[in-house]
Amino acid sequence: MSNALPDDTSPPRRVAGSTGGRSAGDAGIDDASAQHASTQDASTGDASTDDASTQDASTGDASTVQAETTLPDPDRTGRPTRQRIRSDEFFGHQPVGRASLPRPEPLLENLTRCVIEILAGARDLEQIARWVTDDVYGHLVKRVVISARARQAKGQRAVRPAIVIGSLTMCEPRDGVVEAVVIVSGRARTRAVAIRLEGMDSRWRATAINVL
Numbered sequence: 001m002s003n004a005l006p007d008d009t010s011p012p013r014r015v016a017g018s019t020g021g022r023s024a025g026d027a028g029i030d031d032a033s034a035q036h037a038s039t040q041d042a043s044t045g046d047a048s049t050d051d052a053s054t055q056d057a058s059t060g061d062a063s064t065v066q067a068e069t070t071l072p073d074p075d076r077t078g079r080p081t082r083q084r085i086r087s088d089e090f091f092g093h094q095p096v097g098r099a100s101l102p103r104p105e106p107l108l109e110n111l112t113r114c115v116i117e118i119l120a121g122a123r124d125l126e127q128i129a130r131w132v133t134d135d136v137y138g139h140l141v142k143r144v145v146i147s148a149r150a151r152q153a154k155g156q157r158a159v160r161p162a163i164v165i166g167s168l169t170m171c172e173p174r175d176g177v178v179e180a181v182v183i184v185s186g187r188a189r190t191r192a193v194a195i196r197l198e199g200m201d202s203r204w205r206a207t208a209i210n211v212l
Contacts, residue, residue: 096199097176104178104197107131107204109165112182112193115140115209119147121158132206140209161186178204 111131117123118140125140132140151158166183173179176199184191196208 101199108180120161122160136206136209
């Protein structure tokens with residue numbers, strides 16, 4: 001009677017409760033790892049979404065603030081207001097040298113005669129506005145008001161004065177600037193008119209006029 005050895009090629013028997021050749025403990029570890037990975041991915045996705053939303057919101061706020069800063073304020077009708085810009089703010093009067101200007105003597109005599117007649121109420125101040133600066137114009141306006149009140153207080157009416165232009169003394173402190181004193185003789189009195197001319201925009205303009 002011979003002893004028979006078991007055949008090594010026979011398939012092994014599977015034990016109830018085993019999973020694919022792995023123990024129940026190994027399967028539990030894999031399930032826990034998968035669940036942890038899913039939870040981590042979900043939390044990472046939420047954090048990325050929150051960061052993106054926060055960044056988009058902050059970018060939108062910054063764009064809104066910048067837009068509100070650059071847009072002009074609307075007026076009462078709801079239309080954007082346009083700022084009025086004077087050309088003189090960017091292109092001021094250009095000084096001109098003496099060689100590019102006409103002789104100043106005729107203008108000095110004419111301005112002297114006109115100023116005397118303006119103060120007497122016989123000529124409108126606007127007639128010499130082109131030849132004087134804004135400061136000189138404002139100064140003459142005050143003198144006209146004072147002269148008009150004086151005539152009204154005395155009961156006098158405006159009459160063109162009879163005057164004679166006398167001597168003219170002139171000097172040039174620098175190129176394009178003339179300072180002069182013109183003597184004016186009338187029936188009752190003799191007066192002196194001091195005038196300063198400066199070359200601006202290819203013509204003379206009076207920057208100071210004083211009747212003494």
